[in-house]
Amino acid sequence: MAGLLRTIVIVGGGFSGTVVAANLLRRPPPGPTRLILIERADQVARGAAYAERGFPYLLNVPASRMSANSAAPKEFLEFAQRRIPKVTGEDFLPRTLYGEYLGEVLLAAQLSAPGNIRLEIVKGAVANLRRIERHLPLRVELEDGRRFTADDVVLALGNPKPASLSAARDVLTHPAYIADPWTVDLKFNRSQTVLLIGTGLTTADIINVAASDPQRTPTLHALSRHGLVPPRQTPFRPDAFKGDGNALLLAASTSLRRLVSSVRLLANEAEQMGGDWREAITFVRNMAPTIWQRLPERDRVRFLRHVRAYWDIYRHRLPPELIQKIDTLRNAERLTIHAGHIKQIIPREDRIEVIWRPRGSQQLRTQQFDRVINCTGPDYAIARSTEPVWRNLVQCGLAVPDSLGLGLRTGPNGAVVDADGWPGPHLFYVGPMLRADHWEATAAHELRGHAEKLAALLATERR
Numbered sequence: 001m002a003g004l005l006r007t008i009v010i011v012g013g014g015f016s017g018t019v020v021a022a023n024l025l026r027r028p029p030p031g032p033t034r035l036i037l038i039e040r041a042d043q044v045a046r047g048a049a050y051a052e053r054g055f056p057y058l059l060n061v062p063a064s065r066m067s068a069n070s071a072a073p074k075e076f077l078e079f080a081q082r083r084i085p086k087v088t089g090e091d092f093l094p095r096t097l098y099g100e101y102l103g104e105v106l107l108a109a110q111l112s113a114p115g116n117i118r119l120e121i122v123k124g125a126v127a128n129l130r131r132i133e134r135h136l137p138l139r140v141e142l143e144d145g146r147r148f149t150a151d152d153v154v155l156a157l158g159n160p161k162p163a164s165l166s167a168a169r170d171v172l173t174h175p176a177y178i179a180d181p182w183t184v185d186l187k188f189n190r191s192q193t194v195l196l197i198g199t200g201l202t203t204a205d206i207i208n209v210a211a212s213d214p215q216r217t218p219t220l221h222a223l224s225r226h227g228l229v230p231p232r233q234t235p236f237r238p239d240a241f242k243g244d245g246n247a248l249l250l251a252a253s254t255s256l257r258r259l260v261s262s263v264r265l266l267a268n269e270a271e272q273m274g275g276d277w278r279e280a281i282t283f284v285r286n287m288a289p290t291i292w293q294r295l296p297e298r299d300r301v302r303f304l305r306h307v308r309a310y311w312d313i314y315r316h317r318l319p320p321e322l323i324q325k326i327d328t329l330r331n332a333e334r335l336t337i338h339a340g341h342i343k344q345i346i347p348r349e350d351r352i353e354v355i356w357r358p359r360g361s362q363q364l365r366t367q368q369f370d371r372v373i374n375c376t377g378p379d380y381a382i383a384r385s386t387e388p389v390w391r392n393l394v395q396c397g398l399a400v401p402d403s404l405g406l407g408l409r410t411g412p413n414g415a416v417v418d419a420d421g422w423p424g425p426h427l428f429y430v431g432p433m434l435r436a437d438h439w440e441a442t443a444a445h446e447l448r449g450h451a452e453k454l455a456a457l458l459a460t461e462r463r
Helices: 015-026 075-083 095-111 201-210 245-254 256-272 277-294 297-315 320-331 388-395 432-438 444-458
Strands: 006-011 033-039 117-123 126-131 138-142 147-150 152-155 193-197 219-224 335-348 351-358 365-369 371-374 415-417 423-429
Touching: 006 015, 006 138, 006 147, 015 033, 015 095, 015 117, 015 444, 075 095, 126 388, 126 423, 138 152, 152 444, 193 201, 193 365, 201 219, 201 320, 245 256, 245 277, 256 277, 256 297, 277 297, 277 432, 320 335, 351 371, 432 444
Parallel strands: 006 033, 006 152, 033 117, 152 423, 193 219, 193 371, 219 335
Antiparallel strands: 126 138, 138 147, 335 351, 351 365, 415 423
C-alpha cells in the first residue's frame, strides 16, 4: 500500500486548515501523498479572521501566546520582531500580520517537505461531500463542478456567519441593516446614531473602527441580554496558577452550582496569593474539555442559559488600548451600553426603529437608528446554517448537529460522527465547532493542539 497514491483534502485554508497542512508537510504519511487545500478566498492561511482589511483589527491575545507550532512557542513573536523590532511578547498585533505569519508557516513547510508529499492549493468553494460506501474514499464536489476523490477529508471551515436575528426579518434587505459586519467595509460619520447588537468581541472590533477617527465617530449604542463588556487583558502568567483540578472535576460531577462556586473560589485564591484572577480562568479553561464532558446534559443546558454569558466575558478579554477607547467613549457619552431584549426591529424609511425591553423592567423602549449592525458573533448551530456544504452533510447523514446548537458531533481526533452514530473513518473536523464536545475550542493554542493531533493521525499508514 505504501506505493499507492493517497489523497488528503483539507476544506478551508484559515488557521486550522493551514496548521493541519503544515504539520502534514513536515511529517507526512510514509507513501506518496497528494495534499489538496481548498480555500474560497483569494489567499490561503488567512480565513475571515486574518484577512486583509481596510482597518488594522487587533488580535485579542498577546504575541507571545499566538504561535501556530507547539514545538516553537515563540515562533509568531519572533516572526513579528523581524518585521517590527520593538515588538514585545505582551503586544497585541494586527490580525493581518498574523495572517502573513500563517502564510509563511505554510510556505516554509511546503519548501522543506520531503519528496513523497505534494501540496496543491485550489481556489473554490465546496458544495458537497459524498460517501459511496463507509470504507471507500469520499468525493468532494465544488460549486463550479470540479470534483476530487479523497482517501481522507478534513473540514476546517472556520467560524460560521452570525445568526440571522428573528426580530430583524423585516429589515434584512434594508440598507441601514448590516447582517454580517465582516462582509462590508464599514464607514461612519459623526451625525449617525448606530446600534450594535451584542456587547462582546465583535462589538469591540466595530467600536474600534468607529472610534478610529474622532471627527467621524458616531453616537454608539450597544445592546445585549446582560450588557456585559469583556474586561482588560493583563500581562498575567498563564501557567502560574496551580489549582486543584480534582476539586473542579468533583464539583462538575456534583452540580453546576458547585462548579461555579469552585471557579469563584479559585479566582479569589489567585488574587489573595498576589496573582491575577485571569490565571485561575486560564487554569479552568485548560480543564474545560474534561469538565464539559463530566457535565450531564441538564447541567450543560443550565450552563448555556445562565452562566455562558459570564464565562464568555471573562474568558474572552480585550487589549488595553481597546478598553481605553471604550472607556473614553462612554465617559464622553458617545457610547452607551444597554442590557435588554429586542422585541421588534421595524424599517422607517432610511432609518430603523428598534423596540426593546431593558433588563429588569417591564416598560419598552423605542429608538430610531441610522445603522443597526448584528454583532452577535458566529452561529455554531449547523442545523441553521445556510452553507451548502453543511446543509448537504446533514441531509445525507455524513454529519450530525449536536443537540445544544454548539457545533457537530465528533469522536476521537475530530472524526465526524454520522447519522448512524459512527465516527467516520475518513471524514474529520477541526475548528471552533469542536466546542460541542470540548467547549473551549476557539483559541489559537487550543485549535493548534487539535490540528497537530489530527495531522499526526493522518500521517500514519491507516489503510
